[in-house]
Amino acid sequence: MYTLEIEKECSCVKKSGFEKSMTFESREDMYNKARVLECLMNQQFCMTHFFEAVDYGDKIVIHSSVRPDDEDDDDIEDANTLVKKSDVTIGFDGSQVPPKESGSN
Secondary structure: OEEEEEOOOOHHHHHHOOOOEEEEOOHHHHHHHHHHHHHHHHHHOOOOEEEEEEEOOOEEEEEEEEOOOOOOHHHOOOHHHHHHHOOOOOOOOOOOOOOHHHOOO
16 A cells, blocks of 8 residues: 655645545556646645655655745746847748748749
């Protein structure tokens, strides 16, 4: 028997309806469920905590820790602003003829 446990139940875990402890017949099933839960929790929960599944052999525990503040969040610019500021020019050279095998005539 293999066990998957969620170490601490923050409010997001409680709201999710995930069981705190789950048992599996195979190690592979336990491992797959742990990876799916870890991913879901890190992507869909409130972003207060970071979740990490740690393998202890017959048991995997999903630990949580408080996410550090990202100090660079205030400086994030959208993609359009970054492209406008860059020195790179993106475009096509109309004077170039495409290769014959490209399917363009």
